[in-house]
Amino acid sequence: MRIxxxxxxxxxxxxxxxxxxxxxxxxxxxxxxxxxxRANVHRDARLYEIDIHARETERLFEEFHPEVVNHHAAQASVKVSSGDPVHDLEVNGGGTARIAQLAARQGVRKVIYASSGGTVYGEPQSLPVTESHPIAPMSNYGLSKYTGELYLELTHRTAGLDYTTLRYGNAYGPRQDPHGEAGVVAIFTGLMLRGEQCTIDGDGEQKKDYLYVGDIARANVLALTAGSCEAYNVGTGEGTTVNTIFSTLNRATANAIEPRYGPPRPGDVRNFWLDSAKAGRELGWAPRVSFDEGITLTVAWFQANR
Ligand SMILES: NC(=O)c1ccc[n+]([C@@H]2O[C@H](COP(=O)([O-])OP(=O)(O)OC[C@H]3O[C@@H](n4cnc5c(N)ncnc54)[C@H](O)[C@@H]3O)[C@@H](O)[C@H]2O)c1
Structure with a gap:
């Protein structure tokens, strides 16, 4: 397939x-x-350094003729979305509208879309969160990611474009940026490998669904041929506290660093974990990498790529 x-x-x-x-x-x-x-891109894939909104994007669709478009380009930071909601909406909502429109116009068979299980549902009314949970985002980012979902649904209704939406838990693993404000595993791993102290937001007992990136990649392989016009949670079904992440990383990096506790993050959803039974039934997906294994793989990568 051309993707x-x-x-x-x-x-x-x-x-x-x-x-x-x-x-x-x-x-x-x-x-x-x-x-x-650039260094993240495998040598067998050609990188086109283009903005989704640029005119060249349409030209690339015409020249490459993708059968499937996997849409992961986004403004991926909740914090940035709070400071600049317009930019966030332009990239995430507007960018997905553009991809949907070009895909329909250029005869693309399907779009696979990365959405966010941790933000589109807002504060969970029950756990684990299923796909039928009300959509009530608590951040501009959650809203813009959901807007992207709606554009794909609309383009299906109006132009017959097929899509699969995958709503991920909190991803972690090799190549996650340790300098951003998202991605507690990457941030703590980077700090611990330098022997530096980590700041835990709030009491550290907030529990979220941390998913190894290799499991996410596999869901995207399965979605090439299954999951027509549906949205799926992609998570482990379990919550892990920030205190557990901290102690697991302390062990994995052979450290005995004491945590420092800071103020809780404003607007943060405290607890969420996702029910991915639908992805199991319809995509044949289930997570394979346990949290301990994922942390071992992640620390090994950060050690080798310091
Ligand atoms: N990291 C998570 O835990 C998580 C959870 C749920 C959903 N997601 C979604 O998964 C996707 C990937 O997230 P990530 O964590 O790998 O973030 P990332 O920032 O590493 O990846 C986003 C990519 O999009 C590119 N990009 C941004 N704006 C663009 C534009 N206007 N035109 C072209 N390219 C642009 C960036 O350069 C970057 O390579 C995003 O859509 C994000 O919303 C991530």
Whole structure:
């Protein structure tokens, strides 16, 4: 298959590119390198350094003729979305509207879309969160990611475009940016490998669904041929506290660092974990990498790539 991966120079997108190449697909990457890195892109995938909103995006659709577009390009920071909701909406909502429109116009068979299980539902009314939970985002980012979902649904109704939406838990793993404000595993791993202290937001007992990036990549492989016009939670079904992440990383990096506790993050959802039974039934997906294994793989990568 010919597959265009938008955001393929980013953390999650780069793992999807590798998974697709490993399955024998032909892959190109569209990424403006806003947060992505050239070095993340596998040598067998051609990188086009283009902004989704640029005129060249349409030209790339015409020249590459993708059968599937995997759309991961986004403004992926909740904090940035709070400071600049218009930019966030332009990239996430407007960017997905553009991809949906071009895909329909250029005869793309399907769009696979990265949404956010941790933010579109808002404060969970019950746990684990299923896909039928009310959509009530508590951040501009959650709203803009959900807006992207709605554009794909609309383009299906009006132009017959097929899509699969994957709502991830909190991703972690190799190549996650340790300098951003998202991604507690990457931030703590980076600090601990330098022997530096980590600040835990609030009391550290907030529990979220942390998912190894390789499991996310596999869901994107399965979605190539299944999950027509549906949204799926992609998570472990379990919550892990920040205190547990801290102690697991302390062990994995052979440290005995004392945590420092800071103020809780404003607007943060305290507890969420996702029910991914629907992805199990319809995509044949279930997580394979345990939290301990994932942390071992992540620390090994950060050690080798310091
Ligand atoms: N990291 C998570 O835990 C998580 C959870 C749920 C959903 N997601 C979604 O998964 C996707 C990837 O997230 P990530 O964590 O790998 O973030 P990331 O920042 O590493 O990846 C995003 C990529 O999109 C590119 N990009 C941004 N704006 C662009 C534009 N206008 N044109 C072209 N490219 C652009 C960036 O350069 C980057 O390579 C995003 O859509 C994000 O919303 C991430």
């Amino acid at each position: 265009m991966v938008t955001g393929g120079a980013g953390f999650i997108g780069s793992h999807i590119v590798e998974a697709y190449l490993a399955e024998g697909h032909e892959v190109c990457v569209l990424d403006n390198l806003a947060t992505g890195r």
